[in-house]
Amino acid sequence: MDRVADLGHGLSGAAVVGAGWAGLAAAVTLAEQGVRVTVFEASRSLGGRARRVSIDGVDLDNGQHVLVGAYRETLRLMLKVGADPGALLLRLPFELRYADGFHLRAPRLPYPLNLLAALFGARKLTFSEALGATRFLISLRARNFRVLPDCSVTRLLDEHAQAGALRTRVWEPLCVSALNTPVERASAQIFVNVLRDGLTAAREASDLLIARTDLGRLFPEPAAEYVKARGGAILLGVPVRRVARVPGGFRLNDAEIFSCVVIACGPHQAGQLLVQLPALDEALSAINAFAYEPIVTCYLKYPESVSLPAPMLGFSGGIAQWVFDRGRLGGPKGLLAAVISASGAH
Numbered sequence: 001m002d003r004v005a006d007l008g009h010g011l012s013g014a015a016v017v018g019a020g021w022a023g024l025a026a027a028v029t030l031a032e033q034g035v036r037v038t039v040f041e042a043s044r045s046l047g048g049r050a051r052r053v054s055i056d057g058v059d060l061d062n063g064q065h066v067l068v069g070a071y072r073e074t075l076r077l078m079l080k081v082g083a084d085p086g087a088l089l090l091r092l093p094f095e096l097r098y099a100d101g102f103h104l105r106a107p108r109l110p111y112p113l114n115l116l117a118a119l120f121g122a123r124k125l126t127f128s129e130a131l132g133a134t135r136f137l138i139s140l141r142a143r144n145f146r147v148l149p150d151c152s153v154t155r156l157l158d159e160h161a162q163a164g165a166l167r168t169r170v171w172e173p174l175c176v177s178a179l180n181t182p183v184e185r186a187s188a189q190i191f192v193n194v195l196r197d198g199l200t201a202a203r204e205a206s207d208l209l210i211a212r213t214d215l216g217r218l219f220p221e222p223a224a225e226y227v228k229a230r231g232g233a234i235l236l237g238v239p240v241r242r243v244a245r246v247p248g249g250f251r252l253n254d255a256e257i258f259s260c261v262v263i264a265c266g267p268h269q270a271g272q273l274l275v276q277l278p279a280l281d282e283a284l285s286a287i288n289a290f291a292y293e294p295i296v297t298c299y300l301k302y303p304e305s306v307s308l309p310a311p312m313l314g315f316s317g318g319i320a321q322w323v324f325d326r327g328r329l330g331g332p333k334g335l336l337a338a339v340i341s342a343s344g345a346h
């Protein structure tokens with residue numbers, strides 16, 4: 001966001017392509033600098049892959065999301081646009097609770113006491129597994145959280161003898177949830193970055209933040225209002241199909257010229273624009289090399305009397321990895337959201 005703010009100095013008008021969370025974060029940052037921003041969004045709604053969808057008159061999300069305390073910039077931007085994280089998000093200490101009785105919960109103690117208490121006090125985690133996890137984290141810290149390039153999470157866990165419930169109930173589910181990639185293919189370095197920023201930083205960083213409202217109200221809608229209140233425009237249903245470098249900036253859709261353009265589409269969508277900007281060949285090659293993984297949220301409507309023992313419950317060895325009780329999160333009672341992350345036997 002600092003770099004986007006730097007872009008703002010001396011600009012007359014900026015365009016942002018995409019009104020997902022990234023595009024709106026860029027637009028808010030530019031608008032704050034006094035830049036006139038125009039946001040182009042191809043679809044008719046705000047929020048991109050983290051947006052509200054209404055089904056049979058009930059406001060749901062396109063996918064169940066969990067934020068963590070380490071998302072400091074997101075929380076800062078929410079506050080800036082008037083969306084109070086304290087009111088809109090349920091903040092829970094880090095907790096992994098499974099239907100089969102496995103339960104790990106970090107108490108509200110300073111780091112690392114919170115993590116040690118969580119590991120050594122976990123139900124169905126042996127003392128030697130808790131010790132193994134502690135050694136693993138100490139060893140990662142000693143290496144400054146750097147691992148060999150191209151190392152997979154499976155290899156990393158093998159090398160550190162992370163086995164049993166520690167592996168199947170803690171590390172592997174954390175990897176699949178955070179990276180949405182099966183452990184055999186997930187990058188150990190990215191996983192280690194998540195552990196560094198989430199688990200082994202200040203206690204608040206590991207907190208789980210679950211929306212008490214739909215995702216649209218959480219940030220995209222107040223962000224759009226913030227931009228409009230500062231003279232910006234949010235154009236829904238207006239895809240950018242053409243972008244050309246011209247003297248003084250970039251011409252979009254053969255029409256208006258902007259001093260700068262922030263392309264904030266997903267990587268699967270950005271290629272069609274990057275290919276028109278030869279200076280960005282390197283970025284285009286990088287995103288062309290990406291592979292993609294599925295993620296699905298399945299909403300299950302039960303009688304109102306049905307609820308889970310916790311807002312978020314893990315299931316091991318089944319189809320869905322996590323089930324959320326939307327009734328406990330401000331939604332209709334009896335409504336469960338089952339999350340199925342990444343490809344695999346499930």
Ligand SMILES: Cc1cc2nc3c(=O)[nH]c(=O)nc-3n(C[C@H](O)[C@H](O)[C@H](O)COP(=O)(O)OP(=O)(O)OC[C@H]3O[C@@H](n4cnc5c(N)ncnc54)[C@H](O)[C@@H]3O)c2cc1C
Nearest residue numbers: 018020021022041042048049050063065066239240265266
């Ligand atoms: C089911 C699901 C569950 C998830 N769960 C989590 C979670 O628990 N925690 C978490 O942190 N993340 C989660 N994610 C990931 C998170 O939603 C995304 O990382 C994030 O929303 C990406 O935001 P973005 O703004 O970068 O891209 P996007 O949300 O993809 O936004 C890009 C926008 O650009 C628009 N666009 C594309 N091309 C053009 C064009 N040519 N012109 C104009 N507009 C265009 C698109 O319509 C879209 O609105 C989940 C994602 C899904 C799908």
